[in-house]
Amino acid sequence: MIPTPSFIVDCSAIERNMCLLAEVKKQTGCKILLALKAFSTFGLFPQMRKTLDGCCASSVDEARLGWEAFGGEVHAFAAAFSLAEMKNLAEVVDHITFNSFAQWELFRQLPKSREITVGLRINPEHSEGHTEIYDPCARLSRLGIRRASFAGHSLEGITGFHCHNLCEQNAEPFARTVEAIEEKFGDLLPKLTWFNFGGGHHITREDYNVDLLCDTLLAFRMRHPNITTLYLEPGEACALNAGTLVATVLDVVENERPIAILDASCACHTPDVMEMPYRPRLFRDPKWAGEATPSPQADKGGEVGEKPYTVRLAGASCLAGDVFGDWSFDTPVKTGDRIIFEDMAHYTMVKTNTFNGIRLPNIALRGLDGEVKVVKRFDYSDFKGRLG
Numbered sequence: 001m002i003p004t005p006s007f008i009v010d011c012s013a014i015e016r017n018m019c020l021l022a023e024v025k026k027q028t029g030c031k032i033l034l035a036l037k038a039f040s041t042f043g044l045f046p047q048m049r050k051t052l053d054g055c056c057a058s059s060v061d062e063a064r065l066g067w068e069a070f071g072g073e074v075h076a077f078a079a080a081f082s083l084a085e086m087k088n089l090a091e092v093v094d095h096i097t098f099n100s101f102a103q104w105e106l107f108r109q110l111p112k113s114r115e116i117t118v119g120l121r122i123n124p125e126h127s128e129g130h131t132e133i134y135d136p137c138a139r140l141s142r143l144g145i146r147r148a149s150f151a152g153h154s155l156e157g158i159t160g161f162h163c164h165n166l167c168e169q170n171a172e173p174f175a176r177t178v179e180a181i182e183e184k185f186g187d188l189l190p191k192l193t194w195f196n197f198g199g200g201h202h203i204t205r206e207d208y209n210v211d212l213l214c215d216t217l218l219a220f221r222m223r224h225p226n227i228t229t230l231y232l233e234p235g236e237a238c239a240l241n242a243g244t245l246v247a248t249v250l251d252v253v254e255n256e257r258p259i260a261i262l263d264a265s266c267a268c269h270t271p272d273v274m275e276m277p278y279r280p281r282l283f284r285d286p287k288w289a290g291e292a293t294p295s296p297q298a299d300k301g302g303e304v305g306e307k308p309y310t311v312r313l314a315g316a317s318c319l320a321g322d323v324f325g326d327w328s329f330d331t332p333v334k335t336g337d338r339i340i341f342e343d344m345a346h347y348t349m350v351k352t353n354t355f356n357g358i359r360l361p362n363i364a365l366r367g368l369d370g371e372v373k374v375v376k377r378f379d380y381s382d383f384k385g386r387l388g
């Protein structure tokens with residue numbers, strides 16, 4: 001019996017994603033990096049490294065993890081780095097992308113013992129995002145240098161550009177983004193040898209147009225033969241539908257409808273459900289053995305009123321709004337039942353917190369042979385250690 005609460009990452013689901021990404025690499029010759037911000041469960045890195053060329057980091061600590069545990073190329077980008085951070089990064093990264101000419105000037109003055117490739121993040125001022133907080137091209141964005149800000153600056157020492165402006169998107173928004181980049185920055189592209197098209201490509205989603213992605217990358221390379229290396233740095237697509245969070249119902253209290261209180265917390269363990277917000281898919285199944293997706297006999301959570309028994313699923317913290325949402329099931333939800341939340345590997349395990357002293361979920365891996373092993377249990381020291 002898998003203890004709860006636990007995140008379970010399913011190696012066969014990761015493998016399925018890696019096979020698709022390997023196909024994109026094969027068809028286009030591009031390089032693919034894992035965006036560590038989305039998924040940093042390093043026990044899976046050796047498996048992912050067989051397909052991916054390296055990883056991209058948003059901080060010194062992520063870069064160090066990539067360097068220590070992933071291998072391959074380590075790239076870094078952040079809105080700004082302190083001088084101390086730049087010094088530390090210079091020891092572990094191969095590529096660094098700056099968000100301004102001022103940051104690049106600061107870095108170029110540092111003595112360096114290793115060769116580091118330098119790029120600039122551009123803002124093509126072309127929005128594809130529907131949610132402003134996830135749109136790097138939204139008005140007043142701090143992310144990326146706009147075309148007008150290139151005036152008066154030399155690109156000497158810069159070998160590539162980076163552009164990230166998608167979020168959970170299909171290939172059509174990517175194709176339109178490439179057009180916008182060429183329109184705004186076309187005159188600068190002949191000076192580059194690489195281009196990084198960021199993340200947000202939902203490549204491993206069932207309806208993703210992989211052919212259009214590949215055609216767009218190949219056509220871009222044909223038009224710009226000097227740009228010999230293309231990068232994609234998806235996070236979500238690497239770990240999409242590859243992990244679950246399993247929780248046990250501790251009690252069922254009554255209001256206008258039954259409210260099941262879980263041994264997991266939405267605020268602590270799945271904060272994106274509240275922040276984004278979104279409604280996770282979930283199910284109950286006494287025969288479940290750690291798979292990332294439900295079997296045909298699972299009791300999948302339906303919309304309110306869709307199935308006979310509607311229940312609210314809530315967390316154990318003090319926050320009144322610590323609520324996952326309302327779902328309906330074939331039978332009443334009772335104390336001791338297990339609820340399995342789907343698609344919890346990316347942007348969830350990396351975002352947990354210990355608000356209220358609520359313990360972090362265990363981390364378990366379901367191997368390619370189907371065996372589930374708990375690889376990490378947290379305790380009081382994890383709560384105390386980050387507070388003083």
Ligand SMILES: Cc1ncc(COP(=O)(O)O)c(C=O)c1O
Nearest residue numbers: 035038164199200201234235236
């Ligand atoms: C610069 C950069 N690269 C890559 C990613 C990964 O995006 P995703 O996980 O949506 O593929 C992000 C996400 O915010 C990002 O900001």
